[in-house]
Amino acid sequence: METCGFVELMHSFELLTRITGDPVWADRCEDIAVNSLPAAFDPAQRGTHYITSANSVRLDDAAKTHGQFDNDFAMQAYRPGVHDYRCCPHNYGMGWPYYAEELWLATYDAGLCASMYAASEVTAKVGTDGTAVTVTEETGYPFEETVTLRISTPRPVEFPLYLRVPGWCAEPALRVNGTPAPLRAAPPCYVAVTRTWRHGDRVELRLPMRATTRTWAKNHGAVSVEYGPLTFSLAIEEEWRRYAGTTAWPEYEVTAGSPWNYGLDGRSLRLLRRSARGNPFTRRGTPLEIRARARRIPNWRADDENVIRPLQDGPVRSGEPAETVTLIPMGAARLRLTAFPVIGHGPDAREWRLVPIATASHTWQGDTTEALCDGIEPSGSGDQSIPRFTWWDHRGGVEWVQYDYPEPVTASAASVYWFDDTGQGQCRVPVSWRLLYRDGDTWLPVENPSAYGTARDTYNRTTFTPVRATAFRLEAHLGDGVSGGILEWRMEQG
Numbered sequence: 001m002e003t004c005g006f007v008e009l010m011h012s013f014e015l016l017t018r019i020t021g022d023p024v025w026a027d028r029c030e031d032i033a034v035n036s037l038p039a040a041f042d043p044a045q046r047g048t049h050y051i052t053s054a055n056s057v058r059l060d061d062a063a064k065t066h067g068q069f070d071n072d073f074a075m076q077a078y079r080p081g082v083h084d085y086r087c088c089p090h091n092y093g094m095g096w097p098y099y100a101e102e103l104w105l106a107t108y109d110a111g112l113c114a115s116m117y118a119a120s121e122v123t124a125k126v127g128t129d130g131t132a133v134t135v136t137e138e139t140g141y142p143f144e145e146t147v148t149l150r151i152s153t154p155r156p157v158e159f160p161l162y163l164r165v166p167g168w169c170a171e172p173a174l175r176v177n178g179t180p181a182p183l184r185a186a187p188p189c190y191v192a193v194t195r196t197w198r199h200g201d202r203v204e205l206r207l208p209m210r211a212t213t214r215t216w217a218k219n220h221g222a223v224s225v226e227y228g229p230l231t232f233s234l235a236i237e238e239e240w241r242r243y244a245g246t247t248a249w250p251e252y253e254v255t256a257g258s259p260w261n262y263g264l265d266g267r268s269l270r271l272l273r274r275s276a277r278g279n280p281f282t283r284r285g286t287p288l289e290i291r292a293r294a295r296r297i298p299n300w301r302a303d304d305e306n307v308i309r310p311l312q313d314g315p316v317r318s319g320e321p322a323e324t325v326t327l328i329p330m331g332a333a334r335l336r337l338t339a340f341p342v343i344g345h346g347p348d349a350r351e352w353r354l355v356p357i358a359t360a361s362h363t364w365q366g367d368t369t370e371a372l373c374d375g376i377e378p379s380g381s382g383d384q385s386i387p388r389f390t391w392w393d394h395r396g397g398v399e400w401v402q403y404d405y406p407e408p409v410t411a412s413a414a415s416v417y418w419f420d421d422t423g424q425g426q427c428r429v430p431v432s433w434r435l436l437y438r439d440g441d442t443w444l445p446v447e448n449p450s451a452y453g454t455a456r457d458t459y460n461r462t463t464f465t466p467v468r469a470t471a472f473r474l475e476a477h478l479g480d481g482v483s484g485g486i487l488e489w490r491m492e493q494g
């Protein structure tokens with residue numbers, strides 16, 4: 001997500017809170033404010049990057065080309081003074097100030113609402129006669145679960161005090177001047193305490209937090225780890241290198257100094273609270289850590305441009321030993337794994353496919369070889385809604401696409417789903433094709449291929465005598481005057 005977007009979403013959610021009074025907007029604003037927004041800054045908050053990701057294992061000063069975004073400059077290094085980033089640096093500075101302004105809201109019934117929580121102080125006119133009261137809020141939220149409010153007022157005044165109970169909090173507890181107050185809450189909600197407030201009155205709201213996992217069904221069944229409003233990420237060793245900028249405004253790349261390719265094994269999470277000082281959105285300053293059980297997934301690797309590859313369907317089989325890993329708040333992790341695959345042990349556990357590096361004899365600038373093996377299923381050969389690969393604007397003749405594997409794989413079958421935009425463009429299924437493997441410096445055809453189909457709207461599968469190689473090439477003979485393309489090309493490994 002572009003860093004601008006965090007600030008813009010927070011601002012939109014703050015306005016929606018005011019307009020609708022629906023606490024879900026404050027929940028969503030807080031979620032971004034305590035997770036994604038701090039994750040977008042360097043620890044000193046001097047610089048930001050353009051794109052911030054839930055899973056991000058390298059922030060380098062290199063442009064990426066595999067269709068991540070339509071920009072030709074590096075988007076993940078911290079580059080405070082660079083014009084390329086334009087919108088983000090002048091937007092992100094507004095995130096925290098707006099948030100501070102929206103912590104407290106006036107209500108329609110002459111009361112006051114603690115909409116979002118942070119150490120703060122507010123002075124406001126309340127009650128039927130508009131008495132100016134000051135409420136002082138003391139809290140370490142979101143790193144602590146108690147919020148204490150102290151009322152200063154020149155005279156007793158009746159007004160409703162609204163407190164937001166976030167949706168993740170099942171069992172909030174309230175005390176007024178030390179006495180438990182009954183609480184009927186169906187979070188997310190606001191609870192109102194209406195009484196005649198006196199100088200020195202104290203309200204204590206407890207929002208008990210638990211370490212839990214949340215499943216992301218639409219992201220291959222991945223899980224994230226949460227504690228109250230905080231989302232946690234794998235703590236990856238960060239190697240910082242200043243490559244440009246000035247001492248006041250340094251530009252940094254960050255690379256990983258420890259493995260990151262873990263899946264979570266089981267749901268046992270242990271929260272540790274440690275004494276820490278300084279900015280809690282830093283590795284050194286965070287007071288919270290979670291220990292979790294995990295196993296590595298050796299086939300999960302970065303692509304040839306050092307970008308972490310997308311998740312695959314879980315649960316995932318792993319033959320690696322179980323380890324205890326440390327998680328820290330996402331906003332304190334500049335490199336991070338936040339969407340975790342789930343390790344499986346049963347018959348439903350799947351192998352993680354080793355994804356090859358895909359290249360081609362030619363690729364149209366708007367398309368990408370990454371589409372060949374992105375696992376996104378086409379709805380038909382003319383599917384315009386998914387990433388694709390085409391040889392456009394090469395027409396006729398022989399063209400190829402190639403998979404290179406980091407280590408030899410044994411393959412015995414391949415399936416190809418052709419792109420064909422008859423009626424719209426000039427790509428057609430090829431006249432013919434064949435599959436080759438690399439043997440030393442030469443390319444040899446696979447032996448005994450069962451078929452080389454060119455059907456539209458389906459996978460064309462061929463089986464052949466198993467062969468072990470580090471590279472495979474699909475060679476296509478294009479029709480006269482037309483080009484061609486592929487939506488998905490699968491090699492069956494093992």
Ligand SMILES: [Zn+2]
Nearest residue numbers: 002004087088
């Ligand atoms: Zn921007």
